[in-house]
Amino acid sequence: MNSLVLALIAFFGYIVAYKTYGSWLAKKIFKLSDKNPVPSKEFYDGVDYVPTKRHILLGHHFTTIAGTGPIVGPAIGVIWGWLPAFLWVVLGPIFAGAVHDFTSLVMSSRHGGQTIGELSRKLISNRVGVIFLILIQFLLWLVLAVFAMIMGLLFDMYPESVLSIWMQIPIAIWIGYMVYKKGKKDTLYSIIGLILLYVFAIVGIFLPIRLPQLGPVSPIVLWIVILLIYSYFASVLPVTTLLQPRDYINSHELLVLMGVLFAGILVARPAIVAPAFQVAKGAPSLWPTLFIIIACGAISGFHSLASSGTTVKQLENEKDAQFVGYGGMLLEGALSVLVILAVTAGLGMYGKGTAGYFQYYSEWATTAGAGLAAQLKAIVEGAANLMKAIGIPELLGRTLMAVFIVSFAGTTLDSATRIQRFALEELVRTKSGKPWGPFKNRYFSTFVVVALAFGLAMSSPDGKGALKLWPVFGALNQLLAALALLIGTVYLAKKKINPLPTLLPAVFMLTTTIVATIQNIVTYASQNNYLLVFIAGSTLVIAFWMVFESLLSIAKSVKLETVYQEEFKKTGIPTTESESRVC
Template sequence: METLILLAVCFVGYIIAYNTYGRFLARKIFRLDNSREVPSRKINDGIDYVPSKRGIIFGHHYTSIAGTGPIVGPAIGIIWGWLPAVLWIFLGSIFMGAVHDFGSLVISMRNEGRSVSEAAAKYINKRVRFIFFAVVFLTLLILIAVFGVVIASVFTLFPNSVIPVWFQIPIAVLLGKAVYKMGANVNISTAAAVIAMYLMIIAGSYFPIEIPSMMGIPASGVWVILLLIYAWIASTLSVTTLLQPRDYINAWQLFVALTLLIAGAVFSGFTTDFEMSAPMINQNVPETTPAIWPFMFVVIACGAVSGFHSLVASGTSPKQVEKETDSLFVGYGSMLLEGVLALLVIVCVSAGIGMALEVDGQTLTGAAAWNEQYSNYIGSQGLNSKLRPVVLGAANMMGSIGIPAAVGTTLMGVFIASFASTTLDTSVRLQRYVVGELAQDFKISWLKNRWTATSLAVLTAAGLAFANGAGGKGALVLWPLFGSANQLLAALALLVITLYLRTKGGKKFIFALIPCIFMLIITNWAMVLNEIRFAENGNILLVAIGGLVFLLALWVTIEAGIVFARRPAED
């Protein structure tokens, strides 16, 4: 019962936070005003800038920022105990992550939908523009290359997910055509698309697909190539053709999954011993586990705050929001829903795992099951180890409401693969924006169009992916840098938001400055500790790149501090 009480308190807390703190930020701090002309209407090119209903853009924004972050991060972060993880997810998402996402979205909308890098140039100075571009480009480069491998691994782990994930593409295209070209009713079209998607999940359950090696390229490399080709196509099409409708139906997939997990939790709470099997605070973590300070705040990432969100909030989403007041629902609300997903993952990997865990023909329950699963630090292990407790725990919870374990596993596999896929194609489009803006600044006309910019984004990611062999896993070499670099980007985005609010006079900036300072301290602390570890392991490449990112971020922080100390000017 304590698990249900915990979930109820957090869910009610999120509703209260949205209707109090969120609305306070919207009305008093950012002063949302529907009389302002938004980029989607001002530019409206039918490709990237398209006014969209807030429910549809919410779906796109949410599935783009989520990916596997709020799934994998909390599944690792519970190693320090469920209470620290829950507190960071709950409080962090309300006072840091949602402020970060919402602020990035509003600032971009008030600057023609341009990126956080361009906002940095405007509110700090032009020198830092290229520093921001470098950090953003590196972050997206690693993300695109790694997510190709991640999705390939998910397809290998869950071959039942291949058909449903790929068939989402024609379903999404038909949905976009029905709504935007034929004027079909959105609700009816949505229902038809979701039904079709779940029919494909059933089909995938009966027809799992595993691809073989081709021309000396292992299956993982083949998948990476296919996924990058798909991402190139998706990035060059109009957002209403594929990207937006696919993200939208994936959002409905999320709603169904959340409903099933909540129903499973409620039913289990009233019929079984459904309690948190993980310790409240874990005093006996495995030896390889890093210190809770600062690494828990980096590991959980998307469940509380993530720099990648600022790229989506200043990339695809501001070009589609049709009026300013919608940005509260899209920016602030989606981060709170991501917190809900992260909390449910915590429940899956604790109470869900505690319901039953099969080990060598024996069924373990409660603390014994959790200790067996977390006897080692899974953060340093492969994707299978990170996803296994989530999938098993979720299947147990769904099983309590009559869903067979095999079906529950398939549903979670499709869910994870779908979210990773939406993050991949959004990331390629974001990288295309980054390249295009940089080309415009340097007046390189041939690089500004969407085909050449997308080609550069995809080819650089492919180069990194295949740098160490045909398996497409080259980006994994740089992956240890991603966590701290991603959170450092969040701190820098909060820095830009702080300086933007500083131009408005008064003390409004304090609502971004406090989370900014916290994130700067935590992430720089983590980066220094990582640099020491890389040096001890003799990994010169990670030391060099990590050190460069650290120095660039320090440079931006100093420049921002100088600007902050000056008398604020009206925007």
């Protein structure tokens, strides 16, 4: 199979899906309207709630959801062969991931910008909402601690990328000032910022930055401290100061990189050297494992937190939800397709053939078990080979890829800090509707979030403490996606709208994650890791609990509607109470 053919099939499929299925969801299912109020205008504060042009918001949303997930996940997923991974990142976003992101965004917009956790409290029950918000806190707690560690590891692996990454901050602040204070054109200045980013990437090759070992404190731990301090300040600043302009630059970086990789495929047209199906030594079963490992490239629960966390508070027009929510997920799927082609075709270029691929994918232990460094090396090498086909030197290609990966990990890090702060404030909300006590202050709430992440990271002296809990993250993240779709199903059912677009992927993801979690519990028990057994078992209970309460909620709303209809037949007087309770 030729890589160019697969790329064209995927990209054409995404475009058709956006124009047909995405438009059908927007117009017929959710009935988007520019007359509906949006939180960014209702609660405008210049800090978190800021109406934003849709192309800028797409940049922010995409760079928030696209951390290392759509890169590392697909690169591991091809261990079962290129075909299962390819089909999942093409069909998954269209019928599951994009529906999930889009639904979360619309529901949140119509409920005052509340997070998916708070929505579960309103749409299902208070009990479910509290448990769900705690689940979200746990997941984001892991994300912050692990992503800080990952970025520290990447900085240590690719010191050439450090200068460019940190120079993004003053560049982004300058662009934000010029665009929002001086009224300059955002596209022009973002392109200038992108050019500067690449200039510093080239300079970084000659000026790599490494942190020293300070006694028992490793460079990775030093980076964790620096990155969490950065996350604190970045997440309390107004979104127009740093978050939006930086993410807009990164979105342009993404488009350039995807264009460069596609150009390499177009020029070289490398053949796929990986088998279509593969039974690698030591690899677990394809189902459910593939659908847990490849998350962000197909569907990810973290996306519902981004959609209902930061993105919704910047949505300028409800009709933009299709472009940002549905379109953003398809764009992430396109990135995952290019990653799959980079490792299944790019690794075989320049005479390496199948040996280039099997160097990384001969057995499970050398793929998923070899750690992040080995996984990233396969991606970077395959991508550098594609870039080399259009004349980009190999060292520069590796540096550009490293800058890209670290940039996206960074945007996820500080956006996740802001999202966790929102969710924490909702969790401790009193009956008055406001956060309890000191949590009214965003500086205090953010400090608590960052301090907890630092504590988890430093539960191991090397800064990798969160890795003790990380094995439960994959299934937990996909469970969150299933539950977000379930909440969407309840929302549509109560509105008397066809719930199948959310129900079908919800059933598939629930079944998949429940089976995966049961398998994990058996594995953890055999390893006598009772902490992970407890966490996995608790999430399983939460899943069944939410399904049960969701069904009760739907049944109750149907029963109420029947009662009001019978009352209307008897009296001929319509009631608005029915609508308020059901909707």
